[in-house]
Amino acid sequence: MGEETDTAATPVPVAMKKAGPLGRSIDIYAAECEKCHKWRRIVSQEVYEEIRSKIREDPFVCEKKEGISCGDAGDLNYDSSRTWVLDKPGLPKTPRGFKRSLVLRKDYSKMDTYYITPTGKKLKTRNQIAAFIDANQDYKNAPLGDFIFTAPKVMEDTIPSGVPERTPKPSQ
Numbered sequence: 001m002g003e004e005t006d007t008a009a010t011p012v013p014v015a016m017k018k019a020g021p022l023g024r025s026i027d028i029y030a031a032e033c034e035k036c037h038k039w040r041r042i043v044s045q046e047v048y049e050e051i052r053s054k055i056r057e058d059p060f061v062c063e064k065k066e067g068i069s070c071g072d073a074g075d076l077n078y079d080s081s082r083t084w085v086l087d088k089p090g091l092p093k094t095p096r097g098f099k100r101s102l103v104l105r106k107d108y109s110k111m112d113t114y115y116i117t118p119t120g121k122k123l124k125t126r127n128q129i130a131a132f133i134d135a136n137q138d139y140k141n142a143p144l145g146d147f148i149f150t151a152p153k154v155m156e157d158t159i160p161s162g163v164p165e166r167t168p169k170p171s172q
């Protein structure tokens, strides 16, 4: 359409249930159809990351889900029954064997990103990842630049009421 801004059309969101027994981690992945703007549930983090990594060149549409078209009802709605976070479009897929994990802070101010290694270690910085790859040559093909610590944006309008006061944003 030629008039895209970075805010509306392209972000790929992930949705989260309100804090539950499993904590504040992501339980649903979703993508918005470029044509009808319905939200489609994405079956797994892996598929989601695949879509996210090339969404600029290959926008998401309903037909990408097998047997689904724009005429079918959406899978979920963007509303405050869940907390939504928007991942940056175009982020690379998590290197094979690793898992990208995101946890929302208790005050909903931001998400923290870490990676779980194939051996189950939790790494919180790129330096730790570099050291791990250095020490575990089996994973030396994992591109360091594909480990992304940029957290998705927490959508203010989907934060449940009653969450303790957050640090006020600088006035605009």
Ligand SMILES: [Zn+2]
Pocket: 033, 034, 035, 036, 037, 038, 061, 062, 063, 069, 070, 071
């Ligand atoms: Zn559609």
